[in-house]
Amino acid sequence: MASETPEGGGIKSDETLFDLVEHIREADGAGVTELASATGRAKSTVHGHLSTMRDRGFVVKRDGEYHLGLEFFNYGHHVRARRAVYDAALPVLRDVADDTGETAWLMAHENGRVIYLDGRSEGLDININSLIGSWKYMHSNSGGKAILAHLPEEEVDEILARHGLPSQTEATVTDREQLDEELAEARERGYALNFGEDLSGVHAVAVPLILEGSVVGSLAVAGPAHRLPRERCEGELADRLSAAANDVQLSLTYR
Incomplete structure (x- = not known):
């Protein structure tokens, strides 16, 4: 024994x-x-x-x-395919990458971290497969913050107690009060931002995917800072991701 x-x-x-x-x-x-x-x-x-x-x-x-x-x-393929959000988001993910010319990501959360379920990059020299399946801290990732913003407060407390707020770059938010303010803003405006907090020189914007009142994942667009300034993230990209999220949520609702 x-x-x-x-x-x-x-x-x-x-x-x-x-x-x-x-x-x-x-x-x-x-x-x-x-x-x-x-x-x-x-x-x-x-x-x-x-x-x-x-x-x-x-x-x-x-x-x-x-x-x-x-x-x-x-086994990994089986686990990913069992998530309804994966099938629902695939065609939308391709369209977002096509329309924006940037890298589009589908993310999900488990055990207090986010994982890249899939990604699409049209015409860009980016190795998507090197990131698919990798885990990230939620507080320094736009997709993670979009999810955190829509989790119950007690669950957020548990996640941060377990993983803390480790610094990934000089821009990473490591103060709980500041993070709470960011999450409140993300809930209000419908999207979360990441300006070099996870990887220096990389900007990203993400929206939550919500089904029946619960967040089941997030969609994000990421790219070099010079191509994704704040204005583009908060305007064109946030709008495109919001429309994409509506399509995914509609597909999930009537699946």
């Missing part, structure tokens, strides 16, 4: 498994010796977990190193 970790109540063998997965991902492939050293586990333990994951398709071995397998893609 697996033992439990005293501090979190979790299963030690599960902790080991996920530690291995995380290190393989971060290292983009690793051998048994490296994994044992990085996770503080015995080589025999590491090898046992790797053998199980290899049998199930979650890791593959190439040139003496273990890499994450495509079975993770299978």
Whole structure:
């Protein structure tokens, strides 16, 4: 019988498994010796977990190193497809990217952070796939702030207590009172802004996606600061995203 970790109540063998997965991902492939050293586990333990994951398709071995397998893609695709907002937003996302000439994003939240569910970029040299599936702090991301602005206050408190307000750039809002003011403004005007708070030199604007009174995601447009000045974000782009959000919400309502 697996033992439990005293501090979190979790299963030690599960902790080991996920530690291995995380290190393989971060290292983009690793051998048994490296994994044992990085996770503080015995080589025999590491090898046992790797053998199980290899049998199930979650890791593959190439040139003496273990890499994450495509079975993770299978599960990830299933999880994403199960969100109704994903199917509803896809055609709208393409249209927004087409109309604006910028990168359009669909985002969702879980466990106090936002994730890029999908993105579209028309005619721009941007690697969308490098960001799809990545997590971001909500307070420094326009899509995250658009969602935060429409969550119950107690849930916002829980999220910020869990993750804090870590600084991503010099422009990141790290003061709770200032963030609350921004969220109130976002609720009133219908969109949230990010001027270099997540990545220096990148501006973004986002609107919430609301279904039956609950926020289920957000749509955002992002790009270089020189192409997305405040005036464009608050005017043309906010208006286009608002219209797109209406289309998505209508599709969700009658799905």
